[in-house]
Amino acid sequence: MADGDTPAPVSILLVEDDEVIRRSVGLALERYGYRVATAGDGLTGLEMFREGGHDLLLLDVMLPGLDGVGLCRRIRETSMDPILMMSARGDALDIVSGLEAGADDYVVKPVDTAVLVARIRSLLRRAVYAPAETPAAQARPEPSASSSRLRFGDLVIDTAGLEVSVAGRPVALAPTELRLLLEFAANPGIVLDRQTLLRNVWDYGWDGDSRVVDLCVQRLRKKIGAERIETVRGFGYKLRR
Known part of the structure; x- marks a missing residue:
């Protein structure tokens, strides 16, 4: 080479x-x-x-x-x-x-x-993201103008451009926050426990510290709206449809 x-x-x-x-x-x-x-x-x-x-x-x-x-x-x-x-x-x-x-x-x-x-x-x-590798690429929430865009109310996720906006305003997300949001968007309304999120988002092949998940969820809520991600006590979190 x-x-x-x-x-x-x-x-x-x-x-x-x-x-x-x-x-x-x-x-x-x-x-x-x-x-x-x-x-x-x-x-x-x-x-x-x-x-x-x-x-x-x-x-x-x-x-x-x-x-x-x-x-x-x-x-x-x-x-x-x-x-x-x-x-x-x-x-x-x-x-x-x-x-x-x-x-x-x-x-x-x-x-x-x-x-x-x-x-x-x-x-x-x-x-480093490739759109085809993101789990949200196969998600099918509400239909939108573009197949690469996932829409949850005024929350819009562009899985091709890897951009997020709320009420038309762009939201800057750290890589881990973006990956976490994509994981939720791929499973709207489904409760995801912390160990599942550690495996799929943090890529842990072993049990990690769930505080990482909780604090990242907190940061994500501050950016996209606290009401969008629901805590299901004793189980985990879910993105509201």
């Missing part, structure tokens, strides 16, 4: 203040073929993010200058790039704070390399 045909390696921005962890995680990811740029504090990480060229961000929660949660919020102001948070303690407050700030997923340190790479691959798959 000619050099011009060789795809560029995936670029990861790793922001971690512990030099030992930063080096070990960076080297481990490079062995898997990723290109890794590193920063030792939140402000430097923000500057490097703004310079661009990164496909995924891996952020520690506890950072000097600007902590990982604050950094995640600043990134989400302008970008929907995949964000994976790292928590040293696995503390519920750290995890919830990171996910509420807009992170897509998290891992607990010390990080198992195989788990970390699996989460990264999953995030990258979710960030």
